[in-house]
Amino acid sequence: MASDIRTSELKEPVDVAEYLFRRLHEVGIRGVHGVPGDYNLVALDYIPRAGLNWVGNVNELNAGYAADGYARIKGISAVVTTFGVGELSLLNAIAGAYSEFVPIVHIVGTPSTLSQKDGMLLHHTLGNGNFEVFSGMSKNISCAMAILNDPHEAATLIDNAIRECWVQSRPVYITLPTDMVQKKVEGERLKKPIDLNHPPNQAEKEDYVVDVVLKYLHAAKNPIILVDACAQRHRVLEEVHELIEKSNLPTFVAPMGKGAVNETLPNYGGVYAGDGSNEGVRDRVESSDLILSIGAIKSDFNTAGFTYRISQLSTIDFHSDYVRVKYSEYPGVRMQGVLKKVVAKMGKLNIQPGPTASNKIAQEDKKMSNNEVISHDWLWPRVGQWLQHDDIVITETGTANFGIWETKFPKGVSALSQVLWGSIGYSVGACQGAALAAKEMGNRRTILFVGDGSFELTAQEVSTMIRQGLNPIIFLINNEGYTIERYIHGFEASYNDISQWKYTDLIPTFGGTPENSKTYQVKTKQEAEDLFNDKEFAKAGKLQFVELFMPKEDAPKALKLTAEASARNNAKQ
Numbered sequence: 001m002a003s004d005i006r007t008s009e010l011k012e013p014v015d016v017a018e019y020l021f022r023r024l025h026e027v028g029i030r031g032v033h034g035v036p037g038d039y040n041l042v043a044l045d046y047i048p049r050a051g052l053n054w055v056g057n058v059n060e061l062n063a064g065y066a067a068d069g070y071a072r073i074k075g076i077s078a079v080v081t082t083f084g085v086g087e088l089s090l091l092n093a094i095a096g097a098y099s100e101f102v103p104i105v106h107i108v109g110t111p112s113t114l115s116q117k118d119g120m121l122l123h124h125t126l127g128n129g130n131f132e133v134f135s136g137m138s139k140n141i142s143c144a145m146a147i148l149n150d151p152h153e154a155a156t157l158i159d160n161a162i163r164e165c166w167v168q169s170r171p172v173y174i175t176l177p178t179d180m181v182q183k184k185v186e187g188e189r190l191k192k193p194i195d196l197n198h199p200p201n202q203a204e205k206e207d208y209v210v211d212v213v214l215k216y217l218h219a220a221k222n223p224i225i226l227v228d229a230c231a232q233r234h235r236v237l238e239e240v241h242e243l244i245e246k247s248n249l250p251t252f253v254a255p256m257g258k259g260a261v262n263e264t265l266p267n268y269g270g271v272y273a274g275d276g277s278n279e280g281v282r283d284r285v286e287s288s289d290l291i292l293s294i295g296a297i298k299s300d301f302n303t304a305g306f307t308y309r310i311s312q313l314s315t316i317d318f319h320s321d322y323v324r325v326k327y328s329e330y331p332g333v334r335m336q337g338v339l340k341k342v343v344a345k346m347g348k349l350n351i352q353p354g355p356t357a358s359n360k361i362a363q364e365d366k367k368m369s370n371n372e373v374i375s376h377d378w379l380w381p382r383v384g385q386w387l388q389h390d391d392i393v394i395t396e397t398g399t400a401n402f403g404i405w406e407t408k409f410p411k412g413v414s415a416l417s418q419v420l421w422g423s424i425g426y427s428v429g430a431c432q433g434a435a436l437a438a439k440e441m442g443n444r445r446t447i448l449f450v451g452d453g454s455f456e457l458t459a460q461e462v463s464t465m466i467r468q469g470l471n472p473i474i475f476l477i478n479n480e481g482y483t484i485e486r487y488i489h490g491f492e493a494s495y496n497d498i499s500q501w502k503y504t505d506l507i508p509t510f511g512g513t514p515e516n517s518k519t520y521q522v523k524t525k526q527e528a529e530d531l532f533n534d535k536e537f538a539k540a541g542k543l544q545f546v547e548l549f550m551p552k553e554d555a556p557k558a559l560k561l562t563a564e565a566s567a568r569n570n571a572k573q
Contacts, residue, residue, distance in 0.1 A: 007184050014187030016154050016180050017043045021050035022190055023162055024078050024105060031055050031070065031436050033063040037082025039124070040109025043181045044080065055436065055468065057429075058460040060086050064093020065429025065458065066436070067104045071097070072232075072416050073392060073437035076166055078105040084124035084134055091137065093429070096421035097171045098141040100256075101233035104171040105162060106138070112179035113149050135175060143170040151183040159194050166196045169233045169320075201337045209323050209330050210341040213316055216325065217342070220290035222352035225249050226272060228302070229256035229419075230295030234320040239339040240294055244268075246343055249292070250354030252285055255405055255558075256302050257295070259393070259415030263357060263408050270357040271405045274307025276558030278405065280355035286310060294318045294335065299420045301401075304558055305565020357408045359384035372525045374548060376556045379528070380406040383449075386532040387413060392434050392446045396427035398484040399477055399550075400449035402559035414444075424482075425457030432461050435470040445540045446472040453482045453498045463510035465543060466517065473537075473544045476503055480552040487555060487563035488570070503547050517543040 007013045014022075024032070032047055033055045034040075047054050057063035063079050071077035081087045087108045097104050111122050111131065119129030126133060139145060144164035146157035158174065165172040200206075217223060225247070231240050237260060244251045244265060252272040253261050261268060270278030272285045285291065286309045293315050300306055317324040318335035358381075365378040380403040387393065390412040395404045401417050409415070416434055418426045427450050435446040455476055465472060482496045490496050504519035512519075522528050528548070531537055537544060555563075 010184055010186050012187035013184040014190070015046065015182045016148065016151065016185055017046040017176065017182070018049060019155055019185050019187065019190065020107070020158050020174070020176070021046050021052055023158055023194065025051050026190075026193055027076055027162060027166065027196070028074055029076060029078050030440050032078045032080060033057055033067045033070065033433065034080035035060050035063055035082070035086055037086050037109060039082045039111060039178055040080055040107075040176070042178065043107075043109055043176050055464065057464055060089035061093055062429040062432070062458050062461040062464070064090040064097070064104070065426050066433035066461065066464070068093060068097050068102050068426070069394065069416055069430030069433030070437045071102050071104055071433075072430075073414060073434050074440070076103045076105070077433065078107060080107045080109065082124065083108055083110040087134055087138070091141070092423055093426075094138065094171050095141045096418055096423050096426065098143075099421040100418060101169040101230060102171070103165045103169045105165055105174065106142070106171055107174045107176055110175045110177045113177045114179060116177070135173065138173045141171065142173040143168040144172040146172065146174040148175055148180050149177065151180065151185055154180065154183070155185040155189055159189070163194050163196060167198060198334060198336070201333050205330065206333055206337050206341070209325070209333050209338055210345065212325050212328070213323070213338065213342055214345055216290055216316065217292070217346060217349065221350050222288050223249055223290040223292065223349065224285060224288045224354065225251040225292045225294065226254065226285065226296070227251065227257045227260045227294050228254040228296040229260070230297060230320060231257065232260045232295070234295065234335070236295070236336050236339060239336055239343070242343050243292075243339055247346060247349055248351060249349065250284065250352070252281055252354075254296065254302055255401075256297055256417070256419045258404060258417070259409065259413055262411050263413075264411045266356075267354070268357055269354040270408070273302065273304040273405065273558060274309065275561050276304030276307070276402070276405065278355070278357060284354040289314055291315045292318070294339075297420060300566060300569070301419045301422060301562055305562045305569070307561070307565065359408045374522070374525055374528055374550050376403050376550070376554055378525060379550075380404060380556070382528070382532065384408045386538070387447075388445060388538070389413070390444050392416065392438055392444055394427045394431045394434060394446070394448045396450040396454045397422040397424050398451045398454060398482070399479065399555055399559060400427075400451065402556040402562065404449070405558050406556065424454040428455060428458040429461045431472050431474070432465050432468075432470065435465060435472045436468060439470060443471075446470070448472055448474045450474065450476055451483060452476060452478045452480070452503070455503070456498060456501065459506060460510070462506065466511045469516070471540050471543050473540055473546070475546045475548050477548050477550055478503065479550045479554070483552075483555050484559055484563055487560055488567045504545060507543070507545050512543065515542070517545065520544070520546045521549070522546055523549040
């Protein structure tokens with residue numbers, strides 16, 4: 001092992017752990033998620049010294065989901081686990097973040113470098129002296145690795161990992177051995193912030209791509225804009241909105257792009273997802289002769305089972321590291337610079353108006369009576385009427401994820417979902433992280449829609465919300481089990497059934513009191529209508545838990561279509 005840096009050689013000596021956490025504070029993190037373990041305990045002492053708050057989660061998986069939700073609102077997050085047993089419990093959440101371009105700094109407290117060098121038979125190991133096996137598991141779901149075994153390299157590795165986390169918008173992995181926590185590094189480096197900017201595109205190449213884009217844009221008779229998740233993840237929403245507002249082109253979002261666009265704009269038309277599109281959207285998008293596709297992720301659930309009918313010959317794709325014009329690809333040209341110049345130069349365009357999104361409830365679903373059950377066709381447009389500007393809306397994989405496609409958002413709403421990775425239970429942890437980020441940023445309302453089956457996987461995280469003084473509104477959809485799985489296969493099969501909990505009893509069990517929480521059970525449209533009209537409920541002054549009863553056999557139209565396509569794909573030989 002390399003010798004320690006002598007303190008006398010350093011202008012401003014600072015401990016490695018302090019350096020790390022101060023860098024996290026610098027990039028905007030204030031709450032650090034995770035679970036304590038003996039290999040990270042000393043490092044955790046440095047968190048408050050750096051102006052950070054320790055959240056403390058019920059388990060590592062929930063901590064990872066929470067860090068994901070926090071990062072989607074705040075821009076970046078951090079989670080701390082212990083070696084082996086802790087970090088492996090987190091990996092599902094980290095894989096989801098990698099899949100969906102969410103920047104999380106994963107810090108792992110590990111045994112000392114001396115113990116690792118000697119191959120000691122320590123707890124939380126496989127008993128074979130291999131201390132690299134767990135970092136190896138994280139390698140393929142991390143965009144950078146910082147193995148802090150040498151104080152001479154520690155500060156550089158930390159800075160590089162945090163930069164890559166931000167720039168690539170994906171998780172990074174940092175090990176912090178117990179004997180490295182208090183080793184000294186150069187604190188003077190902290191006076192210079194980490195450079196989080198992307199290098200600019202090569203000017204000549206960028207200008208050429210802009211000219212090619214404009215050539216086809218000006219020739220198009222009925223162009224449209226389609227915005228997806230990577231427009232959010234790679235921080236180009238300012239450029240996207242400038243394009244939407246100045247061009248006045250009909251604009252649509254993919255399901256993963258919900259929340260990326262101001263849905264109150266007159267040229268916003270709704271969700272495009274092939275056969276699962278909002279009314280009138282599919283025909284308008286698929287008849288366009290040029291689609292400006294920004295940040296697309298064309299996964300199965302994001303396209304209602306690969307039912308897109310868009311030709312690449314009529315598509316220009318804008319991405320974080322390339323632009324594709326029809327079948328010509330321009331690698332290394334980031335969309336941000338290109339979009340700015342396209343807006344500046346585009347001038348007058350040919351515009352054919354598209355459909356207009358609304359939260360109109362169909363006439364047959366407007367019936368109100370004391371015993372009229374709540375249907376998905378009624379619920380999701382009604383939710384859109386109830387939402388407020390700047391709300392944060394989290395939807396779980398399953399009925400809520402598909403139902404929210406039918407909700408038109410007020411201005412400034414942020415939407416969190418995990419359409420690509422699709423780990424059920426994600427949304428409960430993500431709600432805790434998002435609510436914490438919202439509290440740090442001024443207490444935006446945080447609203448969760450989660451199915452009963454998904455909730456049972458991660459319900460304990462509600463206790464963290466209560467302990468942290470967070471006030472989300474949680475709608476639990478009680479429809480007796482795994483609805484999306486029922487529609488894929490085994491509608492009446494026992495493996496799609498779940499235990500029927502006394503859900504509202506969990507809130508006091510998890511520490512809720514009348515002062516900090518309130519529960520509701522809602523079984524009819526009229527009861528739901530009364531709740532949506534309750535001004536005190538809308539204020540979200542405390543944690544509110546609503547058990548929303550819905551028929552087992554009911555599901556959003558888009559879910560049914562996507563489930564059928566998934567079943568067909570699974571059955572292919």
